[in-house]
Amino acid sequence: MTGARPLNPGRWLGVPMLFVILATILFAAPIRMWGLQLPEPIFAMVPAFAWAVIRPSILAPFALLILGLFLDTFWGGPTGLWGLSLLVAYACVLAGRNMLTGQSRPMLWAWYAGACALSMTAGFLFTMMDSLAMPSLVAVFWQFLATALLFPFAHRLIDRFEDADVRFR
């Protein structure tokens, strides 16, 4: 019964975490091309969406929490902001994963964009409460757009591990 074999956490959790951290550090480089800076997408949204779709897990929420704490510390933001925002999106996707299973790629992309919007909205509200000021909606929209464009990576991660454990299909 190979289908019931649990996934190796190092492969489906550890490796994506490592890639997310590397990509975040890479895009934090102070590079300007033709007067424009690099975008700053939330790479951690890719595993936050994909891990919830692949299967429920005990380790995944804590992995997301660690990723969020890394983002806050590396970017100099309020500690816990991205951990909480990512977990909100993860929880919603996990609750609706039965609706997502078997959906076409464009529909999954729409769901992923919705999860990004949810996470950004949570970040917006938490920042408002933490700093007692309203962040720029335009800046939030640009970051949402840059993050929503990362769906192909999330789809690849889902494709790679969705069938690895048939108990959760």
Next chain:
Amino acid sequence: MPFREGPLGDLKVPLTWTAAVALIVAVVIAVAFLLADRRETLQQQAYGVTRQTVDTVSKPVSGVIAAPGRWTGVGVDAVRNYFFAGSENARLKAELKEMRTYRDKYLALVDENERYKSLLGLKTDPPIPMVAARVVADSRGPFANTRLADAGKEKGVVVGNPVMNERGLVGRIVGVAPGASRVLLLTDIASRTPVMIDRTNSRAILTGDGGPNPKLDYLRGSEPIQAGDRVVTSGDGGVVPRGLPVGAAVKGLDGRWRVVLFADSTSIDYIRILLFKDFAQLADQQALAAKVLPPVITENPEQSILGPARPATPPPAAPPTTGAAPATAAPAAARPTTSAPAPAATRPPVTTRPSTTSPATTPARTPQ
């Protein structure tokens, strides 16, 4: 013994529910972190050891990652300079011609300014020492706008130091680690900077919101601002020195006054950290510190309400005329029992009042 061969090996728990519990625990931890965060206080104590460690580790890693981009920029500049040397030369000549006019005006104004200063006896601020640093990483999101610079504690950088590039104010230091420091940009949502409009001296608070153009809040005065007005730091509160260039005023799409930052007109790869803490450091602290305090002459400590209690004694027949007399005339029971009479003899002449002002006699003077 492996876990699966033990007595708990056959224990099955519903994974979906366990995952839900794990998710709730993770959310609770994240909320606790967020509630415990004191980033907005901008104090060194709030910048914990974890952040300092991450900054120290990030500095070399981000420096290596940023190096190819920096080299590419230098190469592109070199190629551009080579191919556009002629047009650049013509442009620079025109600029030099214009600048010569400004130079003459500048020298005349400096001379006039010096004469005014000498007439008024005006004492201006001394020059502020600076530290040059290179930016190795930056965050540009709506919820955090910071930069990591490669100068830290070892160069005397402390929390609160203003940061500039060659065009204008960039932000200020909010965290210092060995070899690295974190700069909070003017555009960050936690940034508040006292500024003024150069033309009208109207005060305002420059408030970041995560976008490229921070807002001008609490503008005071009638007709205080026009589009294009130059905005500089006001120095109010001693957070930053007065007169640092910040940007130009523009009307935002939301109808609010905003500032196009001068510092954004060029890449912020090299910065200058002003070793300026507050106005207190500009004064000569040693000269201000009094070497010898003047004697405090208030009342006889022997008879003070703070001194040792003494029984009520009848007033002497004649009030003493010398300072030492009441102390020697006091009863032995009222004297301190310690064997240190010397301080009493070296005390300043405080007993100018008669000894009848002792606490025991004061009730008699209360209104009847």
